[in-house]
Amino acid sequence: MPVQQSRDQLLGAYRQMKTIREFEERLHKEIMTGEIAGFTHLYSGQEAVAVGVCAHLDARDYIVSTHRGHGHCIAKGCNIKGMMAEIYGRATGLGKGKGGSMHIADFDKGMLGANGIVGAGAPIAVGAALSAKLDGEGRVAISFGGDGSVNQGAVFEAMNMAVVLKLPAIFVVENNGYSEHTGADYAVGSKDIAARSEAFGMKALRADGSDYFAVYDAMAELLDHARSGKGPCVAEFTTTRFFGHFEGDPQKYRAKDEVKRHREEMDCLKIFRAAVSRNRALDAGALNAIDEEVLALIDEAVAEARAAPFPSKEEITTDVYVSY
Amino acid sequence: MPVQQSRDQLLGAYRQMKTIREFEERLHKEIMTGEIAGFTHLYSGQEAVAVGVCAHLDARDYIVSTHRGHGHCIAKGCNIKGMMAEIYGRATGLGKGKGGSMHIADFDKGMLGANGIVGAGAPIAVGAALSAKLDGEGRVAISFGGDGSVNQGAVFEAMNMAVVLKLPAIFVVENNGYSEHTGADYAVGSKDIAARSEAFGMKALRADGSDYFAVYDAMAELLDHARSGKGPCVAEFTTTRFFGHFEGDPQKYRAKDEVKRHREEMDCLKIFRAAVSRNRALDAGALNAIDEEVLALIDEAVAEARAAPFPSKEEITTDVYVSY
Amino acid sequence: MAIKSYREALNEALHAEMERDPTVFVCGEDVSGGAGGTSGEREASGGIFGVTAGLLPRFGEQRVIDTPISENAIVGLAVGASLAGKRGIAEIMFADFLGLALDQTMNQAAKFRYMSGGKAKCPVVIRVPYGAGMNMAAQHSQTMYQIITSIPGLKVAMPSNPADAKGLLTSAIRDDDPVVFFEHKAMYGRKGDVPDGEYLVPFGQAALLRSGDSATIIAMGRMVSFAEKALEALAADNIRCDLIDLRTTSPLDEETILDSVEKTGRVVVVDECPPRCSLASDIAGFIATHGFSSLRAPVAQVTAPHSPVPFSKDLERSYVPGPTEIEAAVRRVVSYK
Amino acid sequence: MAIKSYREALNEALHAEMERDPTVFVCGEDVSGGAGGTSGEREASGGIFGVTAGLLPRFGEQRVIDTPISENAIVGLAVGASLAGKRGIAEIMFADFLGLALDQTMNQAAKFRYMSGGKAKCPVVIRVPYGAGMNMAAQHSQTMYQIITSIPGLKVAMPSNPADAKGLLTSAIRDDDPVVFFEHKAMYGRKGDVPDGEYLVPFGQAALLRSGDSATIIAMGRMVSFAEKALEALAADNIRCDLIDLRTTSPLDEETILDSVEKTGRVVVVDECPPRCSLASDIAGFIATHGFSSLRAPVAQVTAPHSPVPFSKDLERSYVPGPTEIEAAVRRVVSYK
Ligand SMILES: Cc1ncc(C[n+]2csc(CCOP(=O)(O)OP(=O)(O)O)c2C)c(N)n1
Numbered sequence A, B: 001m002p003v004q005q006s007r008d009q010l011l012g013a014y015r016q017m018k019t020i021r022e023f024e025e026r027l028h029k030e031i032m033t034g035e036i037a038g039f040t041h042l043y044s045g046q047e048a049v050a051v052g053v054c055a056h057l058d059a060r061d062y063i064v065s066t067h068r069g070h071g072h073c074i075a076k077g078c079n080i081k082g083m084m085a086e087i088y089g090r091a092t093g094l095g096k097g098k099g100g101s102m103h104i105a106d107f108d109k110g111m112l113g114a115n116g117i118v119g120a121g122a123p124i125a126v127g128a129a130l131s132a133k134l135d136g137e138g139r140v141a142i143s144f145g146g147d148g149s150v151n152q153g154a155v156f157e158a159m160n161m162a163v164v165l166k167l168p169a170i171f172v173v174e175n176n177g178y179s180e181h182t183g184a185d186y187a188v189g190s191k192d193i194a195a196r197s198e199a200f201g202m203k204a205l206r207a208d209g210s211d212y213f214a215v216y217d218a219m220a221e222l223l224d225h226a227r228s229g230k231g232p233c234v235a236e237f238t239t240t241r242f243f244g245h246f247e248g249d250p251q252k253y254r255a256k257d258e259v260k261r262h263r264e265e266m267d268c269l270k271i272f273r274a275a276v277s278r279n280r281a282l283d284a285g286a287l288n289a290i291d292e293e294v295l296a297l298i299d300e301a302v303a304e305a306r307a308a309p310f311p312s313k314e315e316i317t318t319d320v321y322v323s324y
Numbered sequence C, D: 001m002a003i004k005s006y007r008e009a010l011n012e013a014l015h016a017e018m019e020r021d022p023t024v025f026v027c028g029e030d031v032s033g034g035a036g037g038t039s040g041e042r043e044a045s046g047g048i049f050g051v052t053a054g055l056l057p058r059f060g061e062q063r064v065i066d067t068p069i070s071e072n073a074i075v076g077l078a079v080g081a082s083l084a085g086k087r088g089i090a091e092i093m094f095a096d097f098l099g100l101a102l103d104q105t106m107n108q109a110a111k112f113r114y115m116s117g118g119k120a121k122c123p124v125v126i127r128v129p130y131g132a133g134m135n136m137a138a139q140h141s142q143t144m145y146q147i148i149t150s151i152p153g154l155k156v157a158m159p160s161n162p163a164d165a166k167g168l169l170t171s172a173i174r175d176d177d178p179v180v181f182f183e184h185k186a187m188y189g190r191k192g193d194v195p196d197g198e199y200l201v202p203f204g205q206a207a208l209l210r211s212g213d214s215a216t217i218i219a220m221g222r223m224v225s226f227a228e229k230a231l232e233a234l235a236a237d238n239i240r241c242d243l244i245d246l247r248t249t250s251p252l253d254e255e256t257i258l259d260s261v262e263k264t265g266r267v268v269v270v271d272e273c274p275p276r277c278s279l280a281s282d283i284a285g286f287i288a289t290h291g292f293s294s295l296r297a298p299v300a301q302v303t304a305p306h307s308p309v310p311f312s313k314d315l316e317r318s319y320v321p322g323p324t325e326i327e328a329a330v331r332r333v334v335s336y337k
């Protein structure tokens, strides 16, 4: 049954989803200018998952993210300007410009890093969950991953390890239908990620990843399970990405109108607005006000990032070791 | 329902099981003399699995084995003397003494090698199954593995890959209760290997690995499935090993009387003899005759191996490449 | 002869060898793309770098195999099939991901023949896009060939131009031993003359791209073009060098190296790897052991620093050894008294 | 001081550090053994080589963690916990199995600090029994340290005796960077003096075990004792050498190496690896670049051949570099004119 959320919680959730959306939509434009180097994987379309999951966490809980990590970072509280500057490769970035989009991390926030290696986050999250268990303070570790990541040996090993050690780890699988240019219905032999994971001995749920409330409620149940020492869980959220796998992807593997249709039918922001107006939880005015604040923040973040200095050459050989 | 087997088939099956048993019991003694170097993992106790599986195969089918590979090799038709010589590190061994017990292979027999890396055989078997599928002659590839191997990422990946590509691969899991010194009930989080594998999208069966007939019948069903292009399968056979993990293992992880009890209750040779006398399929005389022939063969194999020359030093750098 | 890109040259070799030998197949993530999903188009990508484009329509799903994200099993798939009579070509999308597939590469493919006393044959090719220069950061930019070169049982090819790309890949596919084939990501678009029709470049034969008595420059992969740039600048001061492109780091063409060192006595090794246990140190060490009597100056090693690959543009640009560093190193060894 | 085995020395360091620091834990296959199954005895093995024996009864299942056979996840478990405030010590039963865990080692542990701009700290220790000499054949005998040494972000320790085993492991556990700790399987039983109580051997400081002007021998791990044997034989002919035990290959004690080379001008590097991109070539190359002016003879590299490790006793014995080869190499460089 649905969990009650305060007006502030709802406003906060909307603000985060909107921030992720605008962060990504803006990046999509900025990348065209050629000013942003390397690989950027945009999270637009999946916001409700990151936000619905992280709404239950505080800075003492851990998350481990993926190559498509901007949304998870924002939802876990990473500094927007520090993220933008990192993506622009500036010295003021969260990683001094050394990591870039695929490696944004903020250890003070319990954000143990986006990760360029698909599936590699799962064992790391399990390790963080072990640390949480040893501390015995009811903390959890969330491993974010996609429908493609769950075919990686590291993820299977991590799932079994978490079950054997009965760790407070939750594997959040964002099933957006594709691993790069390959359909999940092809690459996941069993076609059913939740059921396959459940067979590892975990509590498993599936929910609509475009509906913030569905994600929030599913996670409430799983976090209760994990925090109370009952062991690891898995959540499969069906969702979609509004852009290509990475920027520049012609997306020939998708039906012509797929994205257009999904933007109409599966937009978590629209769905959220509809829900909160239906039950009169929030008025459009408050949400519109947030929209404007968010846009202003993103503008600032981009402007400051572009104005920020690049790291100096000395930085090439610093931070390799604590001491060497 | 049980599959009818001819008298010759039955005699052949018994001869193979007995050969494996005596091969291993003899090695157990010989190892004490210190003449055999390195790691030897004995298969005694599990004979019905190797023989019940390979009874359905011919030299054109592939098997990939494990560190505990002697039984699979014998069941697939590897030369006994060549095997013994290999284990003794002699130039006359199947691998010229370069591979040893953990790396016995005979490619002409479709035996693609024992393997020292737990789980590594599974992707290789899947590759062999792909080759078989491309040839379209109804051949199959069997991946032998233990209860410990199925927690290895490579095995999970191989299972999913086989399902995705719908390959004629069968994963035979020999659940002898232990991975080295750790119980399967601990290391397999779900406690149920067959069910966990089934969730990958495979036909799965479980049967008594100490009963040749149970293994044979289960494999008849799975091979029919795989050979007819319906995709991969998994068979979990419960069994036991009569010796330690490797020679020299004090086995503190086993109840004092476990092996003794298993030798009484789970001896596939006793069980086979009882079955064939119950239904009057074979007379004890014929079986006793085989016993003597087998013992003589093993004696010869040991004697010849011990008399055989060691490989010459030049062999250290040969066979690294076909050409370099 | 025709002007083609490095990518086109590789693609041409794949088409020709699959045409020629029905046992050849390719497998990997998105090698065709478009499996499953809602696509009308079955070949949606032809490989993330386009190297396998056109193979699916021509040879079909049986021989152009899209796989799940399972690097170790991808290599194992090709290895197992190659032990069973086929010639598998596995694409590992980025060389860095060999970290997940090293067991099948190092413990399986590399050792089957030896452990079986010469009975096994494993003619597998593992294609790995490698190297820095595209701001892909620390997990998508590594060289990895120093690691693979250290493993007995493997062969290592790394073409520095489109012609070698075609000739070395053709040889790799026909080779009866496992080959790890390193393609530099930043060179896929590079154009050059490529011989028409069947063209093979033999393994273990380095190319002497330039001749000169001042010094010997030894390079491989992308570093070769940087060395050529450096030589242009040096020509102005009449510094002329032998430029040796190793083409394959294993087997290594020791003879060509030693002949040149004997002539020049001065050596610069250029390598994109970080310094430790690198190809640069491997060659420098080889010369210190086998070419010492001809050496008249310290062997200069031009490598990346001992650090991961940084993301930010300028950092990455200075991280990767370039013409400037090579030129400086040549001047150093040439002027050494 | 007390006479202890290499194994006991390691075990002592583990006990002491787990006692001292509650954030330290160990994990791996059978590190205690006896989980599940029918055993009465909970600690059934204490590690396949007995290095972790006694830890379970003392520190309990929370900090002495038996794992499934999942090497990549074992390292990941220790890495993730170490990013989250603990100090994880992962045991990978054989160094060869790093082939399965290289991603977590090379792409994760080694790079977190760099990619996060210095924010992350990953004080993990990965213990790996390595090396040939026990007839365990090609997949259970590799050196692997040349591969790990080539990776920026990792530190590599390889004790050659019981005292260093204790001192280096203690330092490794307290080190704030990821350390891959190489223990030679054939040395576990070797006995030697081990300092009582807290004992640390700093990283990056080689040990000068013998002094002499004839030549410099550089060795590491098990090769050190072979070099000592060779020196005994050479003493008869008044050949006396500096013997440098690197102790850690990364960081590398360049100063001790160069000082000695300056003194002797003649160098023998002894390394259990096959020759290509080995530690031997790394050191030889380093000297060719930085110690050239003092070199008076070719640098001799004593290594294993370019082949996998053979099983058969005599083959393996001759495969592994030994005193005879070292002695011959020293005589070669000493007599070089
Ligand atoms: C080990 C590894 N293999 C392959 C890649 C290349 N790659 C990056 S993202 C991706 C697809 C991941 O799909 P999924 O897990 O569904 O995440 P999504 O991109 O849909 O968010 C692939 C194959 C990689 N980065 N790491």
Ligand SMILES: Cc1ncc(C[n+]2csc(CCOP(=O)(O)OP(=O)(O)O)c2C)c(N)n1
Pocket (backbone or CB within 6 Å): B067, B068, B116, B117, B118, B119, B145, B146, B147, B148, B149, B150, B176, B178, B179, B180, B245, D029, D069, D071, D093, D097, D100
């Ligand atoms: C990758 C890898 N990890 C660990 C080992 C060490 N090891 C050898 S056998 C074994 C246990 C295997 O258990 P199981 O699969 O049940 O086979 P069994 O020994 O019972 O036949 C282990 C851990 C190995 N050889 N390879």
Ligand SMILES: [Mg+2]
Pocket (backbone or CB within 6 Å): A146, A147, A148, A174, A175, A176, A177, A178, A179, A180
């Ligand atoms: Mg996806």
Ligand SMILES: [Mg+2]
Pocket (backbone or CB within 6 Å): B146, B147, B148, B174, B175, B176, B177, B178, B179, B180
């Ligand atoms: Mg077992």
